[in-house]
Amino acid sequence: MEAYAQSSKLVPKNLRLEYLENPMGLDNPLPRFSWFLESTDKHAFAQKQTAYRILVSSTAKNLAKNIGDVWDTDWVSSNAMNQIVYAGKALASDKKYFWKVAIKDEKNKLSKWSDDAFWSVGLLNKTAWKAEWIGSEVVFDPSKNDCNIIDPWLRKSFDLSHKPQKAIIHVSSVGFHELYVNGKRVGEEVMATAVTDHTKRARYISYDIASYLKKGKNVVGIWLGTGWSIHGPYVVKDRPNTPIVLAQSAIYKSEYPSENEEPLFFLKTDATWLLKDSPNQLLGVWDSNRMGGELWNANREDPSWNQETTDESHWRQPTVYHPKLILSSQQVEGNKMMDEIRPIAIEKQADSSYRIDMGVNFAGWTELKLKGEPNQRVDILFSERAQEEMTFRLHSAFVFDQSGEGTFKNKFNYSSGRWITIKGLKEAPKLSDVRGWLVRTDFKSATTFTSSSELHNWIYTTVRWTYENLSLGGFIVDCPQRERLGYGGDAHATVETGMLNYHTAAFYTKWMEDWRDVSGTESIVGNMYDTTFARKKVMSGRIFNNGILPHTAPTYMGGGGPSWGGIVVTLPWYFYQQYGDKQILKENFQLIKDWISFLDSQTKDNLLQRFGGSWDYLGDWLWPNATAEGMNNNSPQTLCFNNSYRVYNLRIASKIAGQLGAIAEQQKWEEEADAYSKTIHEKFYNPQDTSYSDGSMGNLVAALLADVVPSNLKADVFKRLENEILHRKKGHIHVGITGGALLFKLLREQNRQDLLLAMTSQTTYPSWGYMKENDATTIWEMWEKDLPGHSLLHSSYLYPGAWYIDGIAGIKVGKPGYTEFVIEPPLLKSDDLTDAEATFESTVGLIKSKWARSPQGFSLEISVPPNSTALLKVRRDHNLTIPENPGIVEFVSDENDIQTYRLQSGNFTF
Structure with missing residues (x-):
């Protein structure tokens, strides 16, 4: 590679592969590279990337010498920084690769190289797996009050003739595991692996253990934990109801062995390992209200269990099992x-x-x-x-x-x-x-937010804290104490809060794979081992229709309705907007088609009918006083809500089809949405008060967001919604989980920060402020506190977390992936909310918005990252002076009292 002068003020940072930092064990043969740019000149404007060069090397030394012997893109004229697909030599299993990137800027000046990054490839071919699944001979007895399985220790001793330089061990477990080498714990991840549908799949994690091994005798120990291995819906004939593990490692003398080099030792789980009961045992049975905890018996402690010195005379052989599971890399941050x-x-x-x-x-x-x-x-x-x-x-x-x-x-x-x-x-x-x-x-935070309001700061931080407490295992649970299920309906209340506050791209990519895994199987409701409940007497795998979805993934259990399965349409679309990633649309398009096909099969006279059992057609959920009014019912209000939501799904699906060039589906779904909208309007519209069905806030919102309302009535119906919020409910919210997510989505899109501010500023029931006044430290399941059996840490009402960023701070996505975004500060007259500040690390870099309102006027500070542009939208009433500056600040339009300017990258104060 030619030498060149490094003169650009731009530096590539935040190198990621498949959204992960230096991932181990990726089993994607064509991974995607991403980075963003930072400027060393805080006073520079209009900085851009005009070309990039990626080097991928087989060794760290080659990378240091700028030798891309695996892939050298040479200079590619492009401003792309995200999802750049690998196109080098075929990647080899069980091998580490090293990479870096440099760019050319808008003046054709060259940047310095980024810091080095790396990744390792897992096992790309299933025939490469030589290990066997092993575990305890004790299987779960569901008749017991507590789990009868004692979490097992497993160990293997072996000799090495040399100190190895390469040893990556791939460990897959059903249930949790910890890895030890010569008495030392490997890695910081806990409760591994991520939660997975164990009727179909097991995920593996790759650990680099070369530095833990030595010449002579070595011991590898694996501690298994029961956990999800006994989850009722995962019971299948070919997999034992007990924690099991599969692991293997080719251990080499050389750091970069040749294809012909034989390993010093090939370590694999099989019948030659040894097993012993550990001090730990699951209390409870890993079921709703019976998650229990752990029993630790100190009499079984043995600090030497994973060391060379232990007495193996009381250890026994493990049992070898033969489950039929797809093995795939975890590909999401661990716990x-x-x-x-x-x-x-x-x-x-x-x-x-x-x-x-x-x-x-x-x-x-x-x-x-x-x-x-x-x-x-x-x-x-x-x-x-x-x-x-x-x-x-x-x-x-x-x-x-x-x-x-x-x-x-x-x-x-x-x-x-x-x-x-x-x-x-x-x-x-x-x-x-x-x-x-x-x-x-362990996803990283992407965002900071603060304002002049103590209440709103409390809501924001408490929503974030609650979201974090729901994320153990690579998906969002409804609650961590009672059910631990991945509800699709609850996901509507959390997904945009997650994406706008954390780096969750790998997290949601994994969760969508979980939804594909469970597709085609009906949900399971009731005690998972009680064969008398409801109509659902067969655990896991009772096919109801090829397109049906259970209401939770990857966990199958729980009730829900059309807006629970409908997350498979909305989540990929929100993800595409956030990250500019079309692959998630492609990967899930068949899933979307199957889901819509299932709903079509449940349609009569252009209306989606009630289907399934009593827990399969829920509408909105947990609105104020919902338990007294009756949520799980056959009322017309539920029929109206679910049909409007179904139209919302269809309209988004049509947009997805349009992005993928699937013209037939795009047209079909848009025509269906229009036809269903007409039927809904004819059946449920109330002309006397311009409402729908029961006139509830939820049905008004669903009809408006789904574009069910005819154009000539939209202003009147929206006015009816406004009246419902401000007058009928006196500024209070009156929706639940799904209805609330749709309400915040609608008002955020309509830029009605005043209505959202009214609902989030209340301190009396029902409101977030009411929770604060009642000493809450997390967001509750219900608007009511003291109804027994309901959680005080729940996913129900986390939707304000997104609004604080794109509504109050005014940072909105423009073009997918934020290559062009919008800054639109709110025009609010609140005495309490006089300023707000947020930073958001997007796919293009750090965006900043800071505004303040005082008797002296309105001020605004903005940071636009290099290689992106911003559309600044300010109302005339802001009275901001925006001086035009050719090539940096340009006037775009003046419509409906909103002045729009295009800002190139840089830091601005107005």
Whole structure:
């Protein structure tokens, strides 16, 4: 490669492959490269990328010498920085690759090279897997109150003639696992792997263990945790109802072995491994309200279990199993221990138990230093509510050994709550004896937001905290304490909040694969091992229709309705807008077609009819006072809502088809949407008050967002919605999970920040402020606090998290992927909300919006990242002076009192 001077002020940063930083074990033979640009000159404007050059090398040394022996793109004239598909030599399994990128700027000056990045390839061919699935001979007995499986230890000893330089081990487990080499824990991920539909698939994680190995005797240990291995819908004939693992590694003397080099040792799981019961055991049965916790028996502790020195005489052979599972790389960030939480108070109770207040409701792990009597059992109870000792039967236990002292710490389960009650201690714990951690998927934060309003800052941070607590396992659960199911309906309330606040591209890509996996199978409702419930007596795999979807993925169980399965249409479209990634549309297009086909099969006279059982046709869910009014019913209001939502799905599906060039589907779905809209309007419209069906906020919103309302009536129906919010409900929200997501979507699109501000500024029931006034530290499942059996940490009402960024801060997507975005500060007269500031790390780099309103006037600060442009939209009433500057700030239009300017990259103050 030629030498050249590095004179550009732009530097490629944030190198990612398939949205991940230095991923290990990717099984994609054509991965996609991404980066964005940072400028070293904070005063520069209109900086752009005009060309890029990617180098991929087989060794780190070659990359340092600028030798792209695997792929050298040479200079490509393009401003593209995202999803650039690999087009080099065929990638080899079980190999690491190194890459970097440089760019040319708008003046044709060259940047310096980016920092080096790497990735490793997993096993691209299923025939490369030589290992066998192994586990305990003990399988789950669902008749027990607690799981009967003791989490097993597995180990393998072997000798190496040399210190190896290359050793990547690929570990797949059904249930959780931890990996140890010569007594040391490998990696920081906990509760691996990500949750997966184990009727079809198992995910593997690749670990680099070369530095852990040595010449001579070595020991690899794997600790298995029961977890999702006994989830009822995953029961299939060819897979045992017990945690199992499959792992293998070719261990080489050379760091970059040739094709002919034989490995020093080929490690694989098989019958030659050894197995022993660990100290840990699942309490509960991994079912709704029975997630339980963990029982730790200190008498079974053995610090040498994963070391060379252990006594193997009491170990036994594992059982070899033969499940039929697709093996695929995890390809999403793993779970990590995140924020550490310290208790704020410990109180001794009348029964001599100790009640610990952790100060915040959270889902994660707890560590407790305990003192008691030898062989005594201590019970640890978790609660969301101050007045209850235990909620949702979440509890753990610790059995002392002869010392009467020990430490309980989670291993393969987690708790959720604020208060911990410990029973059976002989000595009071100190505050310093107690620690907690949020455990969640390790996606990175993308956004900051703050404003002049204490209430709105509280809503924003509490929504974010709640979202994080729902994300363990590579999907969003409804709640972490009761069900842990991936509801599609709840996803509407969380997905844009997730995308606008975190780097969740890999996360949602994985979750869409989960939806493809469960497609074609009806949902499961009821106790998963009770063969008497409802009509659904067959677990997992009861095909109802090739296009039907269960209401949760990858978890199958739970009730829902058309807007639950409909997430497979809306999520890919929101993702495309956010990341500019067409591949997610292509990958899920057949899934979308199948879903629409299923709905078509349930249609009569242009109306979607009720289908399935009593839990399969839910409309909006958990609006104020919903339990008293009856949610799961056959009322016309549910029929209206679901049909309007179905039209919303069709209109989005038509847009997706248009992007993919599927003209026949595009036209068909748009024609169907128009025909169904006409029928809905004729059947449900109330001309006397310009409403639909029961006149509820939910049905008004669904009809408007789905474009069901005829053009000549839209202004009147919207006015009716405005009246419903401001006058009938006195500024309060009156929708639930799905209706609320649609309401916020509609008002964000219509730029009605005033109506959204009214609903989010309330402090009386029902509102987020009401939660704050009632000492909430997470967002509740219901607008009501004290109805028994409902969660105080839930996905229901997280939709304001997106609005604070694109509504209050005014950072809106323009062209997909933010290559051109919109800055539109709100025109609000609130005495409480006088300023707001947000930063958002988009696919093109860091966007900043900061505005302030005072008696002296209105001010605005904007940062536009290099290689992007912004459309600034300000109302005349802002009275902002925007000086034109050719090539940097250009006037675009003046329509409906909104002045629009195009800004090139740079930092601006108006």
